Amino acid sequence: TTTTTTTETTGDISRIRTTLEELRQSHATDGNPESIQRILAILRNDLGKRGDITFHTLLHTGIGKTVNKLAKHENTTVRKAAIPILHKWKKIDQSTPDDVKAAAVALVVKAAAAGTTNAAVGPGGGAGAVATTSNGMPKTPIHKAAAVTSPPPVTPANNDMIDLTDSPPPPSKVQR
Numbered sequence: 191t192t193t194t195t196t197t198e199t200t201g202d203i204s205r206i207r208t209t210l211e212e213l214r215q216s217h218a219t220d221g222n223p224e225s226i227q228r229i230l231a232i233l234r235n236d237l238g239k240r241g242d243i244t245f246h247t248l249l250h251t252g253i254g255k256t257v258n259k260l261a262k263h264e265n266t267t268v269r270k271a272a273i274p275i276l277h278k279w280k281k282i283d284q285s286t287p288d289d290v291k292a293a294a295v296a297l298v299v300k301a302a303a304a305g306t307t308n309a310a311v312g313p314g315g316g317a318g319a320v321a322t323t324s325n326g327m328p329k330t331p332i333h334k335a336a337a338v339t340s341p342p343p344v345t346p347a348n349n350d351m352i353d354l355t356d357s358p359p360p361p362s363k364v365q366r
Contacts, residue, residue, distance in 0.1 A: 196244065196246055196247065199242045199243065199244070199247050200246075200247050200250050200251055203243065203247055203251040203253050204251045204253075206232060206236050206237065206253065207251055207252065207253045207256045209228075209232065210229060210232055210233075210256050210257075210260065211256055213225045213228050213229050213232075214229065214256075214259065214260065214263070217229070226265055226267070226268060229260065229268055229271075230267060230268060230271055233257070233260065233268070233271040233272055233275060234271055237253075237257070237275050238271070238274070238275055243279065243282065244282065244286075244294075245282055245283060245286040245290065245291060245294055246294040246297065246298070248279055248282065248283070249294050249295065249298050250294075250297075250298050250301070254276065254279055257272050257275055257276055257279075258272075258276060260272040261273050261276055
């Protein structure tokens with residue numbers, strides 16, 4: 191079996207997210223049906239069949255936001271292809287222990303503060319490959335990878351970085 195590193199997976203998923211965003215925008219602009227076919231191919235082949243996506247990858251790349259937008263796409267086939275992927279990722283989120291989530295958030299925040307994008311932050315603090323086990327967990331024990339602390343408070347400035355769902359805010363109860 192091949193060991194996939196968090197950095198490799200994160201890089202792949204980041205490229206896929208960029209491509210999906212470009213195709214989504216292209217279709218919105220010119221209605222190109224070729225864009226829909228490419229979106230479907232990516233959802234079904236590049237994302238739907240991947241088994242190496244971890245909570246850290248979802249958090250770091252923001253791919254959930256892009257796929258969530260596709261789950262609301264005007265094209266029914268695109269919506270039907272995106273929704274099972276979101277359900278699969280929700281299970282990843284729900285099955286990830288809180289201490290692992292906190293460590294992943296700390297790594298992503300540290301990478302963002304250092305200006306590192308689309309790369310995992312290794313145990314030494316710099317960008318680097320973090321080998322994972324077959325279940326997607328880092329081989330380096332969490333206590334050595336990063337200090338496990340409470341995640342930073344959510345503020346408008348950092349909310350995009352940790353929101354996996356890109357859910358719209360609840361409707362306002364302001365009466366007009």
